[in-house]
Amino acid sequence: MEAIWIYQFRLIIIGDSTVGKSCLLRRFTEGKFADFSDPTVGVDFFARLVEIEPGKRIKLQLWDTAGQERFRSITRSYYRNSVGGLLVFDVTNRRSFQQVKNWLDEAKMHVQPFQIVLMLVGHKCDLGLQRQVTREEAEKLALACGMKYIEASAKDAINVEESFTILTRDIYELVKRGEINIQENWEGVKSGFIPNVVHSSEEAVKPGRRCPC
């Protein structure tokens, strides 16, 4: 019986307020973009399946954190159970780029004793004329901090799929190589879900039966 998903990865999305974290997640999970987006209060939850290889799916549990300082004590508690994350800044907001090191330090401190795979996202790349951070300097920072770098736009649907799938693939490779292991009392990686076998055609069409993902 084929598994619905072979692994579940829990990912966290971090970065300053207004860089577009919630919009990025909404584009990735619902395929939508709205010009008006309320600041996140505490933490929001999204989920999506990603096909990593033909027939092999990974379930992503996605934690969207508030960038505002006043929610920091809540958002900090979500690092520990995350195997990976997107660290997002806004290419038109230099201050959000200057905060990247602080976000990285914050993540590293609170993920202990586990490790987290982070990828840097230069967001709102649709706003070319207002750019305050060059691709080169962002790439340099990412390299120095051991992260991959990608530029994306939730608005124009540029590299949104790629941001999540590249990160998911990198984590998948580490899991396959045994460099990240499933552990009790840690929600970062869970192993697969195999659906119950349905024995009769009558059972199969019963109303209200839902895939649990």
Ligand SMILES: Nc1nc2c(ncn2[C@@H]2O[C@H](COP(=O)(O)OP(=O)(O)OP(=O)(O)O)[C@@H](O)[C@H]2O)c(=O)[nH]1
């Ligand atoms: N031009 C452009 N604007 C965007 C893009 N993504 C988000 N925005 C705008 O940026 C603003 C903030 O977006 P949010 O997704 O709410 O930002 P956030 O990072 O979740 O903010 P917090 O929840 O406070 O941490 C909204 O007005 C969005 O319309 C994008 O790709 N391009």
Ligand SMILES: [Mg+2]
């Ligand atoms: Mg938000």
